[in-house]
Amino acid sequence: MTETKKRDWLRVKGSPGGSKVTFLELFFDLVFVFSISQLSHALAAHYTPLGALEAGLMTFAVWWVWIFTAWVTNWLDPDKMPVRGMLVVLMLLGLVLSASIPEAFGDKGLLFAGAYVLMQVGRSLFTTYAVKQASASNYRNFLRISTWLIVSGIFWIAGGLLEHEARLIAWLVALAMEYAGPASGFAVPGFGKSTASDWDVSGAHMAERCALFVIICLGEAILVSGRTFSELPFSTLTAVVFATGFVGTVAMWWLYFRFGHERAAHRIEHDETPGSLARQAFTYAHIPILAGIIVHAVAVEFMFSNPHETGDLGVIASVLGGSGLFLAGNLWFKGATSGRLPLSHLAGLVLLILLAFIAPFIELYLAGVLATAVLIIVAAWEYRSLSGQAVGHTVH
Template structure:
């Protein structure tokens, strides 16, 4: 297998791999939208966490060996097939539908094969690297525990099933967190680009959620307004991440070496990008419900409020994204800074606005979210103009 070079870019095969993840994110949003209860929201979060852990393993793998060369290419296609089956089974991840194969079991087995192919390919790639192979051996127990507990969960129901899912995720996540920092990072720029692209993938899914619920409805001014506001929210989130944050974080990651670099990559990207992606998925749920409200004819556009889980997802998702973004930048760059404090303050404001938005028409709630995010971006652009220019155009 061909090793990844220091300044390599993301390969087309990795982008192709992410198409399956796009479909999986759509499935998570649909799962939470089908039954907007707290229990179903928790289920959606758990499924998202499993999908994320399936995806991140291949970001580390493709940073050690080229994903589009030799056996790694075959492994990526095999993983795509398994991941696609997992995505197809999301509606049955907890409750089996009548007929066909047992959905929860298929989901768990698909996840097992995604993880198994990742481990096998890493094992081959580490043939001449005893330290990396030792790291893999320390990683195996968490992988076995996570997949085994998920298989056990497929035989349970109700609270016991949910708790077993949670135990599986704890085993996977904590096992990786405390399993050592003996991994390899051959290209910091490739690694940062990989995670930036997954943010774009998640934002793309939010745009799909805006339109997919109203494409069969006659166009109207409320649909036009809601769609543009939803697109503005996605654009503002994009701006918050890509304008300066990802540049500053990539440079800090590139400047680090050894285990320090591995810890920054693991903490800042593998762990702290999850709340950002999860926040976008929750916003997608809220956007989907807002567009349904303004377009389906069963709600009064000017008076009917968005309430309950969809409203909490809309504003809470925005807050979660900003918390994750601030944590990511602070962790990787090693400083909190006034920009991060502004984002944390805005996240707190979004949470505090939920009781007010509960009494506003759905379209007005979306407008309020857009206004708060726009105010944050305008403030950052004007207040930190010199700092922003230095990061984007200064020498580095």
């Protein structure tokens, strides 16, 4: 009877709700709306090379704790009470993590690290217990994952106790270990390592979960534009910047969802090793997509505050870098799930590189307009190229 109960915590693959994203998963994501907002504000407030490195590290950490949870709920059923309890606890810890972001490299370093480690290790140990009698391969996998997270957690906590550069170094080591884990199969002496065939995932569930996270990030970009626009006196220039930020965000939405999201779900569902493809397409390729949207939101803030500025290479990097990171991430994502790199995205990256040569000599808002124009060109090119083709089952 105990074994049956534990099996009951798992999703039933192939059932009508086996790939469904539940309302609790959507509720869980609300915490990360706050996280993304905190990250974009932290980057804008400390826009220096060191500040960018710190914000980047925290972005990687936030993404990692979210994507690991998405993988776990691919197997565990959030409609089961024990899994619900686990997710609610993770939400509370995620709220603590998010609230600590502005002072993570100050007085709240230990709070940030403690919340992160509790989320990662606690969720992994819970899953290990949940799958123990239901799936021997997943049980071994989560034993390996727990081992890696416990070891990296030592560096997270040590960093929280240290200060300044020592904290940054300790956390970079911890993050490097965690990001190397999936690519190395979470190899542990005595336990071996995972293989691609061990990770039988639902492509539809992973695609929808990641799509919802992208929506959260795009929503933050919309909120930045709207909030800043409402606080400034109306003028033709502020209207232009507002429209630029909005159109750029819509172009990002179009590029990701029109030919990428559902095709990825279809490809992974029918791939012989879905776990390997999902790891590349979702676990790793979405990182530059996420970073690009956050940097785009920061760039919109800069365009509102200093629209006539010229020559500031750091600020220009945010304007062009947001679009560039987003296109690079989509290039990786679509290449992994379609088997070929989209020429339109490659051309867009070339246009942004060329734009970088003239951007220092034009006003910031004009650079933003041109970067948005590049996104529109890429979207139009891709639509023209693919709209008449059957892309998986996604063209309607």
